[in-house]
Amino acid sequence: MAKQMLLEDHIRKNKQNTVVICTFMALLFLSVVFSFGYIYFRNPYIALIFGVPIALVYIALTYSFSVQTVLSAAKARPANPRVREEKLLIYKAEEIAIAAGLPPPKVYVQDSEYINAFATGKKPENSVICVTTGALQKLKTDELEGVISHEMSHIQNHDILIATVTLAVVGSIALIAEILFYSFLWGGAGRSRGRNDGNAILIVIAIILVILAPIFSRLTYLAISRKREYLADANGARLSRNPEGLAKALEKIKNDIPSEKPKGSKTVAPLYIANPFKGQSVSSIWSTHPPLDERIKRLRSM
Amino acid sequence: MILEIGIIILVLILVIVLLVFLSYYNKIIRLENRIDNSWAQIDVQLKRRADLIPNLMETVKGYMTHEREVLENVTKARSAVMSADTPQKNIEADNMLSGALKSLFAVAENYPDLKANQNFLNLQDELTHTEDKIAYSRQHYNDSVLSFNNTIETFPGVIFAKRMGKTEREMLQIPEADKELPKVKF
Numbered sequence: 001m002a003k004q005m006l007l008e009d010h011i012r013k014n015k016q017n018t019v020v021i022c023t024f025m026a027l028l029f030l031s032v033v034f035s036f037g038y039i040y041f042r043n044p045y046i047a048l049i050f051g052v053p054i055a056l057v058y059i060a061l062t063y064s065f066s067v068q069t070v071l072s073a074a075k076a077r078p079a080n081p082r083v084r085e086e087k088l089l090i091y092k093a094e095e096i097a098i099a100a101g102l103p104p105p106k107v108y109v110q111d112s113e114y115i116n117a118f119a120t121g122k123k124p125e126n127s128v129i130c131v132t133t134g135a136l137q138k139l140k141t142d143e144l145e146g147v148i149s150h151e152m153s154h155i156q157n158h159d160i161l162i163a164t165v166t167l168a169v170v171g172s173i174a175l176i177a178e179i180l181f182y183s184f185l186w187g188g189a190g191r192s193r194g195r196n197d198g199n200a201i202l203i204v205i206a207i208i209l210v211i212l213a214p215i216f217s218r219l220t221y222l223a224i225s226r227k228r229e230y231l232a233d234a235n236g237a238r239l240s241r242n243p244e245g246l247a248k249a250l251e252k253i254k255n256d257i258p259s260e261k262p263k264g265s266k267t268v269a270p271l272y273i274a275n276p277f278k279g280q281s282v283s284s285i286w287s288t289h290p291p292l293d294e295r296i297k298r299l300r301s302m
Numbered sequence: 303m304i305l306e307i308g309i310i311i312l313v314l315i316l317v318i319v320l321l322v323f324l325s326y327y328n329k330i331i332r333l334e335n336r337i338d339n340s341w342a343q344i345d346v347q348l349k350r351r352a353d354l355i356p357n358l359m360e361t362v363k364g365y366m367t368h369e370r371e372v373l374e375n376v377t378k379a380r381s382a383v384m385s386a387d388t389p390q391k392n393i394e395a396d397n398m399l400s401g402a403l404k405s406l407f408a409v410a411e412n413y414p415d416l417k418a419n420q421n422f423l424n425l426q427d428e429l430t431h432t433e434d435k436i437a438y439s440r441q442h443y444n445d446s447v448l449s450f451n452n453t454i455e456t457f458p459g460v461i462f463a464k465r466m467g468k469t470e471r472e473m474l475q476i477p478e479a480d481k482e483l484p485k486v487k488f
Contacts, residue, residue: 084427091431098438100442101336101340
């Protein structure tokens with residue numbers, strides 16, 4: 001029971017951190033929209049009428065096509081039950097789904113030497129897990145179980161929805177900032193209106209906000225992504241009751257240097273269990289995933 | 303003026319309390335349903351295992367002709383499970399069946415002809431898969447019970463739970479032998 005408490009604490013802490021960061025993101029979005037409104041219309045609230053629908057449409061579109069987009073970008077194919085390895089993968093996914101209280105996910109396979117996996121889907125009851133053939137060959141049963149549990153946790157925690165929404169907000173902020181930038185280029189908005197010094201200071205603040213917001217929102221998104229990865233590790237350990245399995249899998253990923261180039265576009269990188277595009281030693285505020293060593297350390301302390 | 307403000311505040315408090323009660327009511331019901339659902343899930347898997355065994359017996363019969371005892375143990379254990387009438391007997395019989403199956407598969411390692419039989423291999427995979435599913439179903443049941451117990455024992459759930467007449471549920475004691483279920487080797 002004591003071990004369970006430690007896991008639960010990890011889970012709770014990560015969830016709280018996510019709430020804090022998401023709130024910050026929402027405030028950032030609102031401040032950008034307000035700035036836009038202030039600069040253009042001298043009234044922050046007017047821009048809300050444009051800003052919020054832009055974000056909502058963005059979110060709706062990316063979410064609707066998320067599954068097809070991800071699967072085709074990864075060149076994934078449905079798992080073949082006639083191949084024993086893949087049949088056993090389907091079995092394992094079904095077992096972990098039972099542990100999570102979810103219906104079994106659709107199982108896909110990516111032909112790649114890399115050890116990796118990702119999850120996608122519109123909602124937990126209708127989800128997809130994809131594992132590379134490299135993972136099937138190179139991982140032992142308990143290690144594969146750890147990987148599948150990690151992915152199932154992403155599904156259970158609605159991480160796909162959170163990632164989509166957050167990315168859409170990032171995109172909307174960047175879009176609004178770009179609109180503002182080009183409008184300035186083509187004839188200063190509001191510069192001719194009002195010679196009040198106080199207002200000028202506010203305009204400067206608004207401009208700085210709009211320039212920095214895309215960068216900050218991207219950094220925030222990456223921070224959220226990393227927190228959710230830790231959460232998926234912790235929750236996955238709870239599902240499989242075996243943190244060491246995933247720890248060993250991550251170690252194998254760390255030491256794995258395949259000869260081929262990674263498949264799939266960079267945009268799907270955040271969904272993978274480990275980022276295939278960056279060198280393992282490079283892990284910073286610009287990473288979607290926390291450093292592998294830190295993840296292994298946390299798993300072993302559970 | 304003060305009276306009106308007082309009344310408004312009182313109404314607000316009542317509304318908030320009502321909303322909190324509603325959300326906890328729903329949560330408690332949902333968690334309880336999850337327990338019942340996971341219990342049913344265990345049964346489904348147990349039945350699946352029982353259904354697979356006659357097929358397994360037919361397949362190995364011709365090969366393991368000198369292993370009468372091992373085979374009989376499986377058949378006896380299966381009957382015991384089907385005829386168990388108390389939860390305690392059920393758990394004991396189930397334990398026996400898992401152990402008997404494990405012995406059978408261990409002994410089967412000595413029969414290369416049997417191991418080359420595709421039917422046997424498929425059955426072995428499926429039975430192992432079913433055993434794993436049983437284990438995970440039990441784990442999910444215990445997780446559901448834990449969530450439920452936590453909700454009705456902590457504040458403010460404890461207040462609403464008493465009024466709803468909900469009491470703590472018991473977890474399954476998973477027998478020691480079960481913990482070493484035959485895991486599939488890749």
